[in-house]
């Protein structure tokens with residue numbers, strides 16, 4: 001296999017080519033690990049769980065953001081060529097490791113943090129799985145913070161202040177969560193300059209989310225909720 | 234422009250809407266300028282209207298109606314997508330908007346030639 005891997009840091013870099021043996025059921029992460037273990041031990045990259053739970057292994061594979069531990073090589077290349085680069089829309093720390101700080105900082109800016117409603121002395125809030133609001137939460141909750149949607153989004157690329165699909169998706173789960181007491185704070189945070197109304201509904205986030213979440217739908221929900229509030233409804 | 238992470242229907246719907254909007258924004262000032270001559274100099278308006286009998290201009294008008302149809306339907310698509318809580322099927326909607334635009338402009342084209 002002919003594999004080009006991006007090498008460098010925040011100040012710049014270039015692609016370096018490696019010849020990697022093809023194996024059956026090989027994942028893109030296997031390819032990166034093979035290079036680091038057999039060809040160049042100085043190659044930097046991130047992974048942890050290798051089973052699609054931790055969200056740390058995302059990279060650009062042939063121009064598309066992918067969770068590399070769950071992406072089989074033969075699903076993304078037909079001619080045995082791979083181009084592996086750090087996630088788009090984030091600064092590079094070194095080689096394939098992108099700086100995730102801005103991504104997580106935007107979660108906090110979007111108030112996508114839990115706002116407790118009760119103290120430990122009170123009874124636990126009942127959650128009704130049949131409640132339509134709860135079903136909105138359930139549809140959006142399984143995010144692994146991988147930033148694949150963030151890398152796919154052209155609005156993030158064009159507007160550095162845009163909070164991005166993942167943070168807004170999480171904000172939407174809180175707006176619908178009976179246990180969360182921060183609905184007003186969340187809606188304030190997501191209707192500002194970098195908020196949900198920047199989204200162009202181009203759907204790249206939903207196209208690439210490895211957990212098949214649909215941040216675009218969640219953001220549309222925030223648009224409706226903030227518009228309704230603006231109109232006094 | 235069409236990079237790998239953009240090659241899916243919803244992104245093309247976005248592109249179509251953006252390009253048609255930009256082109257219409259270029260056309261509108263010229264349109265209003267010509268209409269304004271109806272008040273200031275009717276001869277100039279007649280001249281402009283005679284010019285539109287040109288086959289080439291007729292052809293361009295086909296494009297214009299296409300742009301209008303695409304942009305209007307694209308706008309309706311967005312309103313539907315964002316203000317009605319769709320769960321799935323947005324792609325079908327985008328595709329039908331494009332199909333309808335082709336139909337409307339095609340009908341205009343056929344009656345123009």
Ligand code: SF4
Nearest residue numbers: 153199200202203205
């Ligand atoms: S739908 Fe919105 S958040 Fe998702 S990729 Fe497009 S602009 Fe970004």
Ligand code: SF4
Nearest residue numbers: 143144146147149209
């Ligand atoms: S919404 Fe999907 S793509 Fe975005 S961070 Fe969460 S799991 Fe990853």
Ligand code: FES
Nearest residue numbers: 050052055057069
């Ligand atoms: S290594 Fe944990 S998601 Fe890929």
